[in-house]
Amino acid sequence: MKKTASIPKAYAGAVQRSDTCEFAQLLGMAVTAIEDGRVRVAMPTEGMRNAHGTTHGGAIFAVADHAFGIAANMEGIDQIAISANIRYFSVPAGETLEAVAYMVSETEKTSVYAVDVYSGDRLVATFEGVGFKIGGTAKRE
Template sequence: MKEIVPIPKAYSAAVQRSDTCEFARLLGMAVTAIEDGRVKVAMPAAGMRNAHGTTHGGAIFAVADHAFGIAANLEGVDEIAISANIRYFTVPAGETVEAVAHMISETARTSVYAVEVYSGERLVASFEGVGFKIGGTANRE
């Protein structure tokens, strides 16, 4: 797992809310960094194997979706996913997988995030999530 970078104080509430959710705890997911507009979430691969002995695609999707959710909710406007797509490129080879999420675009009511999932330096999957703002319109510059 990569070195954990201190989380900026402005984002601590959003990270705590996400890190304490039951699903994230069940899968061992944790935010490892928020920097340069990117949210990084790591998850151990142990216990996530499918019948072929590789990391289950659902586990890879889960960590990507979790990173997307955190990134979409950092600024204090509640967002929910209305669409998500994933492309798998290869199977993870390491002991952890890490998802890196960042915003691609946004409107007053929606946003689009790209998430790359890595195992070490290996790109495992690419995910795109569309969020819908349920907590009012954002005032972002």
């Protein structure tokens, strides 16, 4: 998966961590952009079909969850997911899914992120993740 040049240097550490994640590598996920508080992650759909011949819902969830995780941790405060919810709207039509994650709200201990998953211009699913700030800080480079 090709990466774009729109990843600010301040987020290089977060992208590095996501790029070396075994699960993300297994599924071919890649951060393609971080801009305006949004994280974009792309994933090919080849080999991810369900019994109906369409992209498996678990694959759609996986790319949304991965984008959420990157967005929640890119500012250097370690967070883990405590809740996630997804709504499926349409069947993916393309060869790639793109998840776009952004913060909705946060408190001292929690955060809420929304993720929109697209197949081309088609909205496939929306995801909401709640993060819990576990303390410490992730290294930012």
